[in-house]
Amino acid sequence: MTEDEFRELLDRHGGDLERWPRATLREARRLLAQSVAAQAMLDELVAVELALAETDGDATPPADLADRIFERAFGARTANAKTAGTRTAPSDALTPDAAPFPGLNRPV
Incomplete structure (x- = not known):
């Protein structure tokens, strides 16, 4: 078994090796x-699983979490969008040069 295969099995079956299929356990x-x-x-996966198990299950994210993530990713909102509770992308987000591959959508 390679380390990559092991990581895939960890992701699939978790950190408790006793719950793994017998064929892969050895x-x-x-x-x-x-x-x-x-x-x-x-060790890393077991630590994460233990930390998750310690939460009470009632951990709800803050109501404005999505807005904060959007602001952090795309910059400040306009004043109107902020008061209306809607999000806007930066003004240059729709220009051809702002595309992931600039120039790809331009006519040849």
Whole structure:
């Protein structure tokens, strides 16, 4: 088993190796015995799973979280959009040069 395969299995089955399919468990344990990187991957995932398990399940994001993310990603809003509660993209977002691949949409 490679480290990439191990990571994929971690993502699929989680950090509790006893819940993994028996066919992959032996190879996973063999890799863990030899690979510090695989051990670190497992440790990291187990830490995340434990942290998530400690939450009370009532953790709701702030009501304005989406707006804050949008503002951070795309810049400040206009005054009208802020008072209306709508979001606007930066003024140059629709220009051809603002496209992910500038010039791609231009006529040849």
